[in-house]
Amino acid sequence: MADLHPDSPYMPHRHPEPGATFEWDEEQRRELDRILERYPTKQAALLPVLHLAQRKVGWLPPHVIVKVSETLGLTPAWVFGVVTFYNMYNQKPRGKYFLQVCTNLSCMLRDAYDIYDHLCSRLRVKPGHNTEDGKFTVLEVECLGSCNTAPVVQVNDDYHENMTIEKIDDLIETLP
Amino acid sequence: MTEPIRVLTRNIDEPDSASIDTYLRTGGYKALEKALSMKPAELIDMVKASELRGRGGAGFPTGMKWGFVPQDSGKPVYLLCNADEAEPGTFKDRLIIEKDPHLMIEGMIISAYAIGSGPMSYIYIRGEFAYGAKVLEKALAEAREKGFLGKNILGSGFDHDVTVHRGAGAYICGEETGLIESLEGKRGEPRVKPPFPAVVGVFGAPTVVNNVETIACVTLIVEKGPDWFRSIGVEKNTGPKLYCVSGHVKKPGVYEFPMTVNLKELIVDHCGGTASGLPIKAVIPGGGSAPILKPDEIDIPLTFDAVQKAGSMLGSAAIMVMDESACIVECVWRLVKFFAHESCGQCTPCREGCNWMESVLHRLETGQGRQEDADLLLDMSDNIGGKSLCALGDAAIGPVISGVQKFRDEFLYHVEHKSCLPGTKRYRRLDMPVGAH
Numbered sequence: 001m002a003d004l005h006p007d008s009p010y011m012p013h014r015h016p017e018p019g020a021t022f023e024w025d026e027e028q029r030r031e032l033d034r035i036l037e038r039y040p041t042k043q044a045a046l047l048p049v050l051h052l053a054q055r056k057v058g059w060l061p062p063h064v065i066v067k068v069s070e071t072l073g074l075t076p077a078w079v080f081g082v083v084t085f086y087n088m089y090n091q092k093p094r095g096k097y098f099l100q101v102c103t104n105l106s107c108m109l110r111d112a113y114d115i116y117d118h119l120c121s122r123l124r125v126k127p128g129h130n131t132e133d134g135k136f137t138v139l140e141v142e143c144l145g146s147c148n149t150a151p152v153v154q155v156n157d158d159y160h161e162n163m164t165i166e167k168i169d170d171l172i173e174t175l176p
Numbered sequence: 177m178t179e180p181i182r183v184l185t186r187n188i189d190e191p192d193s194a195s196i197d198t199y200l201r202t203g204g205y206k207a208l209e210k211a212l213s214m215k216p217a218e219l220i221d222m223v224k225a226s227e228l229r230g231r232g233g234a235g236f237p238t239g240m241k242w243g244f245v246p247q248d249s250g251k252p253v254y255l256l257c258n259a260d261e262a263e264p265g266t267f268k269d270r271l272i273i274e275k276d277p278h279l280m281i282e283g284m285i286i287s288a289y290a291i292g293s294g295p296m297s298y299i300y301i302r303g304e305f306a307y308g309a310k311v312l313e314k315a316l317a318e319a320r321e322k323g324f325l326g327k328n329i330l331g332s333g334f335d336h337d338v339t340v341h342r343g344a345g346a347y348i349c350g351e352e353t354g355l356i357e358s359l360e361g362k363r364g365e366p367r368v369k370p371p372f373p374a375v376v377g378v379f380g381a382p383t384v385v386n387n388v389e390t391i392a393c394v395t396l397i398v399e400k401g402p403d404w405f406r407s408i409g410v411e412k413n414t415g416p417k418l419y420c421v422s423g424h425v426k427k428p429g430v431y432e433f434p435m436t437v438n439l440k441e442l443i444v445d446h447c448g449g450t451a452s453g454l455p456i457k458a459v460i461p462g463g464g465s466a467p468i469l470k471p472d473e474i475d476i477p478l479t480f481d482a483v484q485k486a487g488s489m490l491g492s493a494a495i496m497v498m499d500e501s502a503c504i505v506e507c508v509w510r511l512v513k514f515f516a517h518e519s520c521g522q523c524t525p526c527r528e529g530c531n532w533m534e535s536v537l538h539r540l541e542t543g544q545g546r547q548e549d550a551d552l553l554l555d556m557s558d559n560i561g562g563k564s565l566c567a568l569g570d571a572a573i574g575p576v577i578s579g580v581q582k583f584r585d586e587f588l589y590h591v592e593h594k595s596c597l598p599g600t601k602r603y604r605r606l607d608m609p610v611g612a613h
Contacts, residue, residue, distance in 0.1 A: 038296065038339040040379050046361030047344055051303075072361075085363040085520075087345030088303045103604075104264045105464065105510050106422035106496055113604045142347065142514050143264040143464070144304055147422035147494070148429045157306035 015062060016093070022067040028052060032071065042072045046082055050089055059090035087141070095130040095137035097175055100154040103140050106147035115151055116140055118165050122172070136172075177445060178437040181408070183416040184392055185432045188275040194311050196318035199278035205324055207399035211286040212332040219290035223394060226402035227414045231268075232258055232350075232387030233463070233491045235480040238394070242384060244374035245291050251381035252294025255287055256359065259301040259308070259388050260343050260350040264464030264514055265494030268418035269388035271430050273301070273308040276392075277315035281338065283391035285324060286398055288336050291384050295335050298378075300355050303344040312340045347518035351566045352385040354520065365520045366566035389418055409435040413479035417493060424499040426451045439474045439483075443497055454499040458583075462491025464511045465571030467578035468504075487578070503600040504586050508579040509537035515572035523564035529556055530572050537576075540587060541602075543594030550580050550587045 005011075024032060035048045049072060053064050060068075060083050062076075069079040083089040101107075101116040116127075119138045125131045128139050146152045149161030153168060160171060187193045187202055199205070211219055224239030245253055257280065261269040272280055280299075288297050301309050316338055319325045327335045341359055348354040349364040356378045358364035377383020386394075393415055397405045406414045413435040419442060422428045426448030433442070439461060443449065450456060456471045461478070467488040476482045483490040498507060516530035533556050536549055546552075557573035564570075580587055589597050596602055 040296075041360070043361035044359060044379070047358065048342065051342060051344070074361075082361065082363055085346060086303070086343070089344055103510070104514055105460075105507060106265055106428075108507075108510050108603045109423045109496075109498065109502060111603065117605055142517055143262055143266075145261050145267045145270050145302065147265050147267050147420065147496075150422060150428070154304065159307070 017061070017063075020061070020063045022053070022057070022064045024067075024071070025056075028056065043074060046072060046074065046079065047086075050079075050083065054089060059093050093130065093134075096135050098137045098139070098154075098156055100139050100141040100144075102142070102144040102146070102150070102152045102154070104143040104147075106143075107150040107152060110150040112151035112163075115153065115163055115165060115168055119168060119172075122169070135175075177441060178433055180446065181416055181432055181434060183396060183408075183432065184272065184279070184389065184418060185276075185430070187279070188271065193275045194277055194315060196278055196315065196322060199276070200322075203399075204278055205282055205322075207395050208282050208285055208324060209330060211289060211398050212330055212334060216290045216292055219286065219398070222402050223290070223397060226393075226397045226405040227412060228390065228393050228397060228405065229413070229480060230387055231389035231393070231417070231492070233263065233465070233489075235490065238386065238390055241374065241386075242287075242291050244372065245382045245384060246375065247292055249375075249382055253292050254378050254381055254383045255284060255291060255293045255297035256352075256355060256378065256383060256385045257284055257297070257299040257388060257391055258350060258352065258355060258385050259299050259305070260347075260355060261305075261388070261492075262302055262347040262350050262518075263492045263494060264511065265422055265460065265496045266420050266463050266492040267422075268420050268430050268493065270305060270308060271418070272388050272392050273305065274311050277312050278319065279392045279395055280388050281312075281315055281319055282324070283393070283395040284338055285329065285336055287384070287386065287391055287394050289334055290394075293336065293384075294381075296337055296339060298339050298341045298359060300341050300343060300349065300359060302349075303342050306342075309340050309342050316340065346520075347514075348520045348566070348568060351568065354566065355385060356383060363520070365522045366568075368565060410477075410479060413481060417478070419478065420492070420494045421447050421497065422494070423497040424450045424452065424454075424456075424502065425497045433478070435477065435479045437478050439469075439476050439478050439495070442478065443474070443495070447497075450497065450499040452499050452501065454501055456497060457500045457502055458498045458504060458507070460488075460494075460496040460498075460575070461486075462489045463494035463496075464514060465489070465567070465574050466491045467574045468508075468582060469578075470582050489574075500599060501601045503541075503596040503602060504579055504583040505537060505541050505590055505596070506602060506604065508575050509534065509541055511575045512537055512572060515568060519568055519572075523569065525560045526564040526569035526572070529560040529569065532556060533560075533572070533576055540590045541596075543590070545587075545591040545594075547588075547591055549591065550584055553580050 069076045103112045153160045228238045229235040346364045349358040353367035354364040373383040419431045459469045480490045512534045516534040519526045521527045560569045
């Protein structure tokens with residue numbers, strides 16, 4: 001059999017827990033109802049529902065995608081197609097702290113690549129991969145819309161602006 | 177010299193500027209009261225009279241856009257606020273969202289009433305703006321509590337509510353039909369036009385998509401009148417405008433001016449010139465999609481029309497400044513890399529072309545360029561531009577064509593010397609086969 005492409009849904013690393021299932025908990029169900037009443041179709045709720053699932057699990061493994069598709073009456077293939085289109089839906093587990101370094105023009109002109117290189121070498125991690133202890137993931141991302149405070153590093157949901165190598169070192173040391 | 181104004185940004189320095197109490201204290205929601213006492217058609221005429229042009233990039237007259245909505249389609253009309261701010265260099269909408277969310281919420285309710293919108297409109301905010309989404313949710317809850325949203329708003333009989341819809345990281349969802357597809361729970365692939373969204377938009381219903389700043393301007397127009405709005409700026413380029421300045425400048429940030437401000441003046445006098453003190457090498461006046469201007473071309477007023485006449489576009493008014501230390505090949509490469517990454521993949525010229533341009537620029541930058549590469553880039557641009565469904569392909573070739581045409585010597589230097597121009601700095605460290613830095 002030909003080698004699978006690393007992004008293939010059949011790659012073994014995409015199924016770290018074969019046979020795993022996913023159920024919405026009580027709080028998520030309430031949130032689901034709240035989301036669904038805001039849209040005229042169930043399908044329109046797909047993006048927020050994927051965010052909801054990812055907030056709980058940290059990424060979107062196949063069994064979660066299947067659950068989302070059942071919840072909204074869509075096919076798993078449809079949901080998978082949507083997941084792979086958007087950057088923010090994680091298709092593999094991410095570290096506890098997801099360090100996203102903007103390197104687009106305005107950030108690049110203010111030395112964002114130095115910070116990016118420094119993070120990769122300091123944490124000894126390849127871009128897009130997790131550190132061995134699962135604490136960090138480093139990724140180069142496109143414009144974060146904070147060019148006046150470049151360079152910017154997004155850590156999970158938070159922006160850290162006007163970054164320098166010293167500031168990113170301090171940050172990494174203080175993150176629990 | 178044009179002086180900065182504080183109209184759209186009037187509240188941002190107030191303590192707790194995002195709260196409804198601050199907004200009400202400074203005269204907030206008075207425009208809504210006024211709007212609800214008028215007929216929707218009168219409001220559309222008012223916006224037409226103000227000559228407001230869309231602030232998202234294309235500069236299309238907002239009143240005209242609203243006028244295209246058929247009122248007898250038998251379907252609800254939808255208003256979508258485009259807060260998917262992702263154009264490289266743009267950060268103006270984020271300021272309004274985070275610092276003065278009620279200005280845009282009030283504008284949305286007024287706009288929704290004017291276009292005869294149904295019971296729900298949506299703010300499509302880019303997924304990365306998690307804080308902005310939180311601020312908006314809180315502001316919407318405050319507005320509901322005070323009766324500005326919900327059933328029978330201010331006793332007018334108009335029912336309306338607003339939902340914050342978070343995107344998930346895709347630049348193309350800022351394109352209005354891409355945004356509509358995404359809101360429907362699909363991949364954000366732009367649609368074939370026509371039909372235009374005003375006729376068949378989201379959920380098959382007539383739809384108006386307006387940028388955050390445009391909607392904020394609507395509040396001001398209703399509050400102070402179209403004549404006041406027109407008195408700021410020049411004919412066909414009216415009203416206050418937010419300019420985002422970033423890159424090699426001393427004081428980057430959002431600046432508010434009438435559209436009479438001069439680009440050179442803005443960079444040199446208001447932003448303090450370059451941070452390094454080096455001369456300016458290049459300026460991008462309208463975000464990553466806009467063609468590059470050379471220093472001798474920047475003595476122009478920042479109106480939609482004047483910037484277009486200078487061979488570029490005002491776009492989202494995102495001004496990126498590069499000083500003499502920047503390598504143009506690397507800057508163009510970085511922008512093209514962005515477009516290659518963000519192409520939705522629907523149309524072959526854009527999907528393949530952007531990636532191809534990126535690899536040609538990469539090989540130039542790494543000293544493996546070929547003599548014919550500059551012309552090859554122009555030829556590729558010629559085969560991408562105008563050959564795809566949306567404007568992303570056209571956007572990608574903006575910096576490429578202008579870069580090659582205006583800095584051809586620098587491109588050729590990379591081929592002949594296998595390195596960047598002396599005195600320029602490479603920002604990205606590469607394992608280069610030949611040593612340049």
